[in-house]
Amino acid sequence: MKIKKTIAAALTVVMLSTAASGVFASGANENISGGINGGAEETQSYLGDNESELLVSPSPGIFDDNEEGAEDVQPTLYPSGIQTAEPDINIESSSPEPYPETTDVPSEEPANDVMISSYQVNFSCQLDGWPRKDYAVFNICSEDGKILDSHTKYITDTESFSIDFNIPDSKVGTVFYLEVTGVDSIDYYSDNYPVPLTEKIPLYTYWSEPDENGDRVPVSSAHMTAHVRTQCPINIYADGEYVSLSSPAIFDGSYIIAPLSEIAGAIGISDCTYFPEYNSVKVKTGDNEMLVNIGYSYLTAFGSDINLDLPVSNINSLTYIELRPFIEAFGSTLEYYDNGSYIDIKLTKSPMAVSSIADQEARINESGVGSSTDYLIWVNKEKFRCTVFSGSKGNWKWVKDFTVGIGAEGRETITGVFEYIDYTNMWPYDSYYVGPVMVFYGNYALHSTFLKYDGTPYDNTVGAKISHGCVRCQAKYINWMVDNIPMKTRVYVTES
Incomplete structure (x- = not known):
């Protein structure tokens, strides 16, 4: 149709x-x-x-x-x-008149007979520079200035934290006040309060807004931002030479802590061997050994314990130690100069390290061993020590030494004069690998300890007869040699 x-x-x-x-x-x-x-x-x-x-x-x-x-x-x-x-046909329908808007019935203020006995302050930390690890003190005060409760917090980083103050029973609506020391400033609402405070920070108590059931509860808490105290630069010198640190020395309260291995190197000690199974570091120069246990407030130097004011800590994946007792245990001295906007720390070389270095240089220069490059590698099997020198025949200068593992009984490391002749990235095995590998004769090589395929230690043992004849070095040392020592460098292996 x-x-x-x-x-x-x-x-x-x-x-x-x-x-x-x-x-x-x-x-x-x-x-x-x-x-x-x-x-x-x-x-x-x-x-x-x-x-x-x-x-x-x-x-x-x-x-x-x-x-x-x-x-x-x-x-x-x-x-x-x-x-x-x-x-x-288009039929338009008219919309009905809207209903009147509903209005909330205001909730009555609860009877003011509810008492509060605590006040919580939540802090978010903000870091505006390198943190000065320090103690911050937080006091809650009455309106007339009387301290009602006090807490001390060790500020180490930018983690958030809360402080629960105990206060006398008080009615909702009472105003308290906060005093703070040990941080740079406090942000509260839109106000910034520099520390030391010229005025106390008000802490209000009040009734909450009604919930869906019309109920209201007393509120006695606040949220603030604490700007963590920063420090002026700390410059370290050893025998007049500036020491460049990958992670800076910092104040921890009134003490200065610094990266252990880099400070050891500054005073002439390069052998700092980490043992993950014990979470400890062995620091060695010549025949002098120190054992440092991370997390503890003491170190064992040459068979005797030395107490520390601060525990050994791990910061930025580095072992930090209290500076003065560590270097003084090795005979070094420390002078402190506060220049206002910066601090200078002047150290002297360890006499123990100076003596050990002199002995090694004398021994290698008397041997008459030369090299086709500006470097020489000496492996002393009796000392479980590998030493790197720079210079030339008869004029070798110590660069660094470190503890190594050598061949086990029946699979001894070969002795003699060799050359670094080949390099490979790794030798793989089922559960671990070794690498990098610096071959110096046949299948004899300097290489890493056993590493898992994620790069973490599988067996980090050194200072023992443990290998099939190769010289095992902890990862940081073999990596340094691969990065710095050229092919054809002489490798000198001795029994003692």
């Missing part, structure tokens, strides 16, 4: 009922206004053999199957089985 696009038709269908099927029913003509010619249009109804099927004949002038431009319109099924085309 076709309908012209430009015609809007209203079709009235007269529902007819009959007592028997197959009977024609005559219906009254309906006048419909709005036709093309403005005249009445006739609608005829026919009830077929099935009472549920009502056929509607189109009115002349409205439906024209032959008219071009007409489009198909699907009939719509209404109740009682009547089908009709939907009229092209």
Whole structure:
């Protein structure tokens, strides 16, 4: 059935009922206004053999199957089985008036007979430079300035922390005040309070906003930002030469701590061997050994314990130790100069280290061993020691020495004069590898201790007869040699 696009038709269908099927029913003509010619249009109804099927004949002038431009319109099924085309009528409905907005009924202020007995202050730390590890003191005071409770916090980094103050029973609405020392400043809301404080920081108590049940609870807490105290630069010199540290010396309270291995190197001691199974470091020069246990407030120097004011700690993956007792145990001296904006620390070389270095230089220069490069490697099996020299035949100067592992009984490390002739990145095994590898004769090589494939130690043992004949070095030393020593360097291996 076709309908012209430009015609809007209203079709009235007269529902007819009959007592028997197959009977024609005559219906009254309906006048419909709005036709093309403005005249009445006739609608005829026919009830077929099935009472549920009502056929509607189109009115002349409205439906024209032959008219071009007409489009198909699907009939719509209404109740009682009547089908009709939907009229092209747009009925706009008006929106109902909106309901009045609801308003919250204000909650009444709770009766002020609730008492509070504690106040919590939560701190986020912000670091604006290198931290000066120190103790910060936090006091909570009454309005008249009386200290009600006090806490001391060891500030070491930028971790957040909380302090719970005990206070006398007080009504909600009471204002307390905070005193602080040991940090640079405090941020509270939009205010910044420089330390030392010129005014106390107010700590308010109040009732919370109502929850979904209308309940309110007393609030006695605050959140602040503490700017961690920073320090002026600490410059370290050894025998007049500036010591460059990969991680700086820092104040820890009134003490100065510094990276152990780098300070040892500054006073002439390069042999600092870490043993992960014991979490300890062995520091050695000549026949003098010191054992440093990380996390403890003492060190064992040459068989005797020396107490420390601060425990040995790990900072930035480096072992930090209290500076003065460490260097003085090896006979070095320390002078401290506070220049206001910076601090100078002047150290002297360890006489123990100076003596050991002189002995090694004398021994190697007397041997008459030369090298094709500016470096010479000497492995002393009796001392479990590898020493690197720079210079030339008869004029070798000590660079560093460190403890190594050598061949086990029956698989001894070969002795003699050799050359560094080959390099490989690693020798792999099932559960570990060794590498880098500096081959100096056949399958004899200097290489790392056993390392897991993630780079951590599998077996870090040195100072023992443990290998199949190679010279095992801890990773930092073999890596240093690979980076600095060229091929063809002489390797000198002796029994003692």
